[in-house]
Amino acid sequence: MMALSRGTLVSALLLVLLVAIPVAATMAGEPFYVTLATRIAILALAAVGLNIALGLGGLVSFGHAAFFGLGGYVAGIFATHAFNGEPLPFGLTATTSMPVIWLSAMALCGLVALPIGAISLRTSGVYFIMITLAFAQMIYYFAVSWPSYGGEDGLSIYVRNGFPGLNTAQPLPYFLLCLGVLAAGLVLFQLIKGSRFGTALEASRQNPTRLAAVGIAPFAIRLVAFAVSAMVTGLAGALFADLNRFVSPSMLSWHMSGELIVLIILGGKGRLFGPLAGAMVYVLFEYALGGITERWQFFLGLILLGVVLFARGGLLGLLAGKARHG
Amino acid sequence: MSIALIIEQLLNGLQLGVMLFLIAAGLTLIFGVMGLINLAHGSLYMIGAFACAAVAAATGSFWLGLAASLAAAAAAGALMEMAIIRRLYERDHLDQVLATFALILILSEGTRWMFGSFPLYLDIPPLLQGAVPLPGGGQYQLYRLAIIGVGIVVAVGLYLLISRTRLGMRIRAGESDREMIAALGVDIRTLYTVVFALGAALAGLAGALVGALQSVQVGMGEPALILAFVVIVIGGIGSIKGALVGAILVGVVDTMGRFLLPKLLALTMPASQANLVGAALASMLIYILMALILALRPRGLFAGQA
Numbered sequence: 001m002m003a004l005s006r007g008t009l010v011s012a013l014l015l016v017l018l019v020a021i022p023v024a025a026t027m028a029g030e031p032f033y034v035t036l037a038t039r040i041a042i043l044a045l046a047a048v049g050l051n052i053a054l055g056l057g058g059l060v061s062f063g064h065a066a067f068f069g070l071g072g073y074v075a076g077i078f079a080t081h082a083f084n085g086e087p088l089p090f091g092l093t094a095t096t097s098m099p100v101i102w103l104s105a106m107a108l109c110g111l112v113a114l115p116i117g118a119i120s121l122r123t124s125g126v127y128f129i130m131i132t133l134a135f136a137q138m139i140y141y142f143a144v145s146w147p148s149y150g151g152e153d154g155l156s157i158y159v160r161n162g163f164p165g166l167n168t169a170q171p172l173p174y175f176l177l178c179l180g181v182l183a184a185g186l187v188l189f190q191l192i193k194g195s196r197f198g199t200a201l202e203a204s205r206q207n208p209t210r211l212a213a214v215g216i217a218p219f220a221i222r223l224v225a226f227a228v229s230a231m232v233t234g235l236a237g238a239l240f241a242d243l244n245r246f247v248s249p250s251m252l253s254w255h256m257s258g259e260l261i262v263l264i265i266l267g268g269k270g271r272l273f274g275p276l277a278g279a280m281v282y283v284l285f286e287y288a289l290g291g292i293t294e295r296w297q298f299f300l301g302l303i304l305l306g307v308v309l310f311a312r313g314g315l316l317g318l319l320a321g322k323a324r325h326g
Numbered sequence: 327m328s329i330a331l332i333i334e335q336l337l338n339g340l341q342l343g344v345m346l347f348l349i350a351a352g353l354t355l356i357f358g359v360m361g362l363i364n365l366a367h368g369s370l371y372m373i374g375a376f377a378c379a380a381v382a383a384a385t386g387s388f389w390l391g392l393a394a395s396l397a398a399a400a401a402a403g404a405l406m407e408m409a410i411i412r413r414l415y416e417r418d419h420l421d422q423v424l425a426t427f428a429l430i431l432i433l434s435e436g437t438r439w440m441f442g443s444f445p446l447y448l449d450i451p452p453l454l455q456g457a458v459p460l461p462g463g464g465q466y467q468l469y470r471l472a473i474i475g476v477g478i479v480v481a482v483g484l485y486l487l488i489s490r491t492r493l494g495m496r497i498r499a500g501e502s503d504r505e506m507i508a509a510l511g512v513d514i515r516t517l518y519t520v521v522f523a524l525g526a527a528l529a530g531l532a533g534a535l536v537g538a539l540q541s542v543q544v545g546m547g548e549p550a551l552i553l554a555f556v557v558i559v560i561g562g563i564g565s566i567k568g569a570l571v572g573a574i575l576v577g578v579v580d581t582m583g584r585f586l587l588p589k590l591l592a593l594t595m596p597a598s599q600a601n602l603v604g605a606a607l608a609s610m611l612i613y614i615l616m617a618l619i620l621a622l623r624p625r626g627l628f629a630g631q632a
Contacts, residue, residue: 060420119617123624126363126419130559131620137552138613145606254552258427265424295439301431308425309413 010319011273014280019179026172034171035243040276040283041178042239047263047275048185049232054261055270056198057225058205062129062257063116063136067230069143069252070112071105071237076155076247078104083158098163098177098242102235109234110227112139117226121219133254140252154248161242168242178239182276185232190272192228201225233260266307268314277316330464335585336578341470343577344477348532349550350557350569351484352525358564359500359521360415363422366406366429367529368551369437374399374530375537375546376437379446388451392534399530400523407522412515430548438544445541448534473535480528481570488566497521501564556616562626571627576612583611 018037025033046068053059078101081087081094088094095101120131149155159169166173192198203211204218211218241247250256259282267278285303289296311318353367377398382391410429414422450469457465488494496517499507508514533546540546557576561568588604595603619627 054420060423062423119621123620126357126563127559127620127624127626129363129419129423130555131617133552134556134559134613134616138610138617141609141613142606145609147602254548258423261420261424262427265420269420295435297431298435298439301428301435304428304431305410305425308421308428309410312421 006319007271007316010277010316014273014276018276018280022172022175031171034175036283036287038171038175038178038243039240040279041175041182042236042243043259043263043283044276044279045178045182045185045239046233046236047260047267047279048182048189049229049234049236050260051229051264051269051271051275052189052192052232053226053229054264055274056193056205057201057222057229059121059222059226059229060129060261061120061132061226061229062254062261063132063134064230064233064260065252065254065256066116066136066139067109067113067234068237068240068256068260069139069247069249070109071234071239072241072247072251073143073149073155073237074105074108074234075101075161075238075241076157077149079157079159079161080149080155096159096161098161098168098238101161101238102181105234105238106231109230109237113227113230114223117223117230121222121226133257136252136254136257140249140254143249143252150248152249154246154250157241157245157247160245174243178243181235181239185235186272186276188232192225193272197221197224262304265314266304268316271314271316274314274316278314281315328464329462330460333460333462334464334466335581337466337470337474339578339581340574341473341577342581343574344474345532345536346550346553346557346577347477347570347573348480348528348535349554350561350573351480351566352528353554354558354561354564354566354569355497355521356525357558359497360518362411362415363419363426364411365423365426365551366433367525367554368547369430369433370399370403370526370529370547371533371550372437372544372547373402373433374533375448375542376441376446376533377530378534378537379448379542380441382448383446388449388538391448392531395530395534396527399533400527402530403526404519404523406526407519411522412518415518434544434547441544443544445543446537447541448537450538469538476531476535480531484566493520553612556612558626560616560619560626562629565626565628568626568628575615579615580608580612583608587611 018040022034022037025031025037046064049067050061050064053061053064077088078094079096082096086094092104116132116135120128120135123131143149144152160174162168163177166177168174168177192201200211200216200221203216204221208218211221237251240251263275263278263282265278266281267274267276285300286296289299293299307314349367349371352370353364356362356364356367374395378388378391378395380391381394382388385391406429410425414425454469454472456468458468458471460466488497496507496512499512500514500517500521504514532550536546536550553576557572558569559572560575561570561572584605587608588601591600591604594600623629
């Protein structure tokens with residue numbers, strides 16, 4: 001069944017495209033396309049994170065931009081402090097080493113996600129959507145009105161943070177690094193999906209009462225899923241800040257949360273490669289439509305509306321048939 | 327810090343609350359009756375503001391503009407409902423969020439297409455220019471008082487509409503059991519369109535009224551929308567009473583927080599730092615309030631059955 005299904009073929013094709021195009025672009029001396037592909041990989045990673053909560057757990061978080069932005073600010077703040085030679089709070093030493101930054105971003109997002117999740121998960125349905133939005137707005141307004149790290153203007157990263165053994169200032173090595181992290185994120189998603197925990201998480205979406213009846217508390221499962229989901233999205237945020245060498249409150253805005261949901265739905269929710277397909281289509285549309293007309297958002301809206309109304313399994317659903325899970 | 331200043335800030339909070347109520351009433355009605363979460367509600371608010379500014383600029387009359395804002399927003403709402411929203415009632419909230427998010431993109435960009443990127447300005451009508459004296463000295467803008475008056479009239483009107491009229495009876499019936507009232511021969515599709523257009527008209531009215539206080543521009547709907555969501559979530563989704571209480575609460579807490587927090591903090595820390603921390607805290611205050619209320623009452627203050 002798994003051997004050569006259309007789903008596997010389409011997913012493999014997506015990966016090959018994502019790798020082949022930047023490599024070809026580098027050889028052709030067109031670094032712009034490498035940056036575009038890096039953007040796809042990072043946004044896909046952020047959406048893979050959200051997909052853990054939204055796709056598997058049915059937790060429609062409308063506030064994941066909070067974690068995306070927090071991850072970005074961790075990268076920005078580390079870089080700024082290291083650049084100026086100032087120590088960080090809590091006795092941390094500022095560094096430009098990506099692994100340290102990534103771990104810090106993930107730790108921070110996990111720590112922030114736990115109380116947010118614990119309060120939000122008391123609610124469900126539309127209340128959950130709204131309360132996650134409210135928490136994200138809280139952090140957004142904090143970032144806007146707190147001037148130490150640029151406030152509304154954001155924070156520039158003068159030199160992209162480094163990774164041992166790689167020249168991250170070059171587009172292609174940085175792309176390959178992001179691709180590696182995306183691959184790790186996808187593996188994590190698949191591991192979670194196949195694990196006992198993942199089964200319980202999907203059961204908590206489909207029938208929480210029955211899950212509780214067999215002795216598993218849906219709340220704990222959901223909370224862990226929410227935190228892990230936030231950590232992956234936060235990691236993507238750190239990568240995104242380094243890609244743009246800039247972080248601003250717009251990474252925390254509710255538009256960003258909406259975009260992350262869009263990526264998942266566009267690709268097909270709960271699917272391993274859904275976020276990647278969604279991110280590819282979204283970024284390429286943005287680029288292609290943006291080249292034709294400055295009104296690209298208008299047409300993007302029309303396309304999105306079409307997908308929601310007429311392509312209910314997302315694009316992968318159209319190409320690869322219905323998802324096998326409920 | 328004089329009494330007059332406090333009264334002025336309280337009135338500002340009340341005025342903000344009343345505006346939020348006009349937006350939130352439609353939102354909560356639409357959720358309560360149709361079970362639909364409509365992110366594009368802020369766009370209807372924007373459409374109202376643009377219609378008012380455009381017509382007022384063309385005819386020179388704010389009042390014609392106000393009528394145009396009601397008509398344009400109601401028409402846009404009815405069209406939207408019949409063409410798109412209708413297909414979303416049976417879908418889950420995720421699809422609704424996404425489709426109405428797409429509608430925001432379309433409506434915002436479409437408005438920018440028609441009116442350009444520069445903000446429009448709307449003058450306060452001559453009848454309502456000027457100020458009234460406040461007790462304890464000081465003055466207050468007459469226009470803002472008029473907005474508060476409009477809000478009170480709309481709140482009473484909505485209450486009467488829903489509790490005393492046949493349409494209101496159908497709306498209440500639609501909230502509690504939509505299959506049953508359809509079976510009793512009520513044309514539920516038309517009812518839904520009417521409710522949607524009514525909510526849209528209220529949002530459009532709010533947009534037109536605010537348009538004379540701020541500039542009219544694309545993107546004005548989004549902050550208003552998010553505040554309105556905070557309001558209905560605090561009040562309990564589906565409850566008009568909850569929307570009223572939530573709106574006043576959010577309006578007053580937000581305004582008074584921005585006014586008082588820096589002053590309160592200045593008692594414990596240097597003034598410059600107090601301003602900084604106070605401003606940051608004040609901008610987060612209503613979201614903190616919402617989180618607190620939801621943590622204690624997960625379905626809001628006046629939870630309906632929705």
